[in-house]
Amino acid sequence: MKHLTIILITLLSCTFINAQVEIKPGIKAGMNIAGLSNLEENGGIRSEKITTFHIGATLSFKFARFYTLQPEVIYSKQGSEYKNFGFDGTQSIELNYLSIPVNNKFYISNSGLNFQVAPVIDILLSHKNVNNPQKVDIAIAGAIGYDIGNGLVMSIGYKQGITDLLGRNVDTGNGYETTDVSDLILNNVIQLSVGYQFKL
Template sequence: MRKFVVIAFVLCIGIASSQAQVKVNPGLRGGLNVSTLTNIDDNSSKTDFYVGGLVNIKFNKFFSLQPELTYSRQGDEGREYFNDGSSRSINYELNYLTLGAVAKFNFGGGGFHLLAGPSLDLKVGDNYINSDPEDFDLAIVGGIGYTLPNGLTFEARIKQGLVDIYGYDYYDNDGYYADDAILNQVFQIGISYTFKVK
């Protein structure tokens, strides 16, 4: 019984000291989206914004995990064609509420970091008239950034969607899969700020 009490005490001390090293800091993030959709003729990128919140969970000076909740305005700039042969440029909007989590790896424990992680994007609005894009997207995110000692971070990210936004099957007459999926692609550049919590 005495050995059990000693072991339990040592475990409690170890858990408490390891948890004391973990730092949890909430923050805000925002920036510029340059988005497009793949495999669409005559389209170009669209510029818009993203804004949201984060919680940075720092396990040690080399690694942290950052859950994020972000409102992201995406889509592309396409062309609308009319029966008389004329056309006009139009911004197609796909607006998402993004639930993500990125792992951040700090070089040498300093300010520079690599980041990568998944996200689930839930569509909250669009301006498509003749079609109904999917209500969600799954994406992977990768990027690089630098964090100043005061908690201000500058980041550049690439976000690649994995779900065809129109839900097409893309099979030709011979039954072979055609690589024509229409996917979200977003380049993001922005800043974030984490608040110091004592």
């Protein structure tokens, strides 16, 4: 059994060495078109999306011709504008996040075209015009990307938060949770990004 274990460890080590994982650090930045769902159901007259930005660093691990794992650390400005009863003019909710997506990039054939899906943890850094928002938002993101060449990359994607901004739960009919799903205030953002990846 001991010899079998040694053989398995040796084979696994050789596999990882021969895999020749290509590692590329990078930077990315772009435009956010951000909003918050269901503000109307929570007292707002009309909500509107806001145009902001995101910027950060990436680190890609190319394990195969068709698959790359790319964790990122991104500063992302999000929120919404809305008009509320009893207020004149437009109110603005500002939410500034440290966003940590773990992108799974799947490439089509030998082209630079790729499809991306990522779980995301958004950590709230600061906020304005909202009381006691949740410090952490869990989200799911998807994107279509293209590797232009010479290190340049671009993508268009959508990120949907799944945690209520105010920390409320969905009504399950058990008498303990009282919020209807249509009342949950959720982050959503369209992201247009360009980036550059460095060769090590």
